[in-house]
Amino acid sequence: MVMGMRAVAGAVALLAVSGGAWAQDGDPAAGEQNFMQCGACHQVGANAMHLVGPDLNGIVGRVIGSVEGFAYGEATAAMGADGTEWTEELLMEYLVNPTEFIGGSSRMPMMYPDEQFRRDVIAYLAQFDAEGNRAE
Numbered sequence: 099m100v101m102g103m104r105a106v107a108g109a110v111a112l113l114a115v116s117g118g119a120w121a122q123d124g125d126p127a128a129g130e131q132n133f134m135q136c137g138a139c140h141q142v143g144a145n146a147m148h149l150v151g152p153d154l155n156g157i158v159g160r161v162i163g164s165v166e167g168f169a170y171g172e173a174t175a176a177m178g179a180d181g182t183e184w185t186e187e188l189l190m191e192y193l194v195n196p197t198e199f200i201g202g203s204s205r206m207p208m209m210y211p212d213e214q215f216r217r218d219v220i221a222y223l224a225q226f227d228a229e230g231n232r233a234e
Contacts, residue, residue: 124214129222132215135208142223144230151206156228157184158220173201189220 133142139150146153152168162178163170177200184192193216196204210216225233 124217124219124221126218126221126225129218129220132219133222136219139206142226142230143232146230153230154223155226155230157226158186158189158224160184160228162188171200171205174204186220186224189223190216193219 133140136154140152140154141147141149142154146155148165148168152165152170160183162182162184163175164178182188190213192199193210195209196206210219227233
């Protein structure tokens with residue numbers, strides 16, 4: 099029993115230490131290549147516009163469903179109504195299955211089960227501020 103408790107405590111400690119390092123564990127250059135799959139619906143960068151989906155400038159740290167000029171679905175807008183922001187952790191969860199994450203109403207049909215793919219895309223997106231300036 100004590101050994102089992104120690105194992106659980108160790109796993110929790112490991113998760114606490116490793117949490118929040120998604121972009122740090124990702125490769126922005128690989129993420130830029132991976133983002134080409136997203137480009138039909140999303141843009142990022144200085145001249146990014148809304149397409150089928152909102153532009154993704156400043157997505158990390160942005161309130162969910164809050165980009166001006168984009169018509170979000172009710173479920174997405176409701177997720178951000180209390181000020182909940184997109185964190186790297188939430189993006190990791192979301193990108194696995196957006197429809198399930200949002201509650202069955204996401205317009206994003208793509209699913210990305212590969213963890214490293216998601217880490218790389220997030221590392222790429224995390225470079226852009228809200229105005230589309232890319233940190234070097």
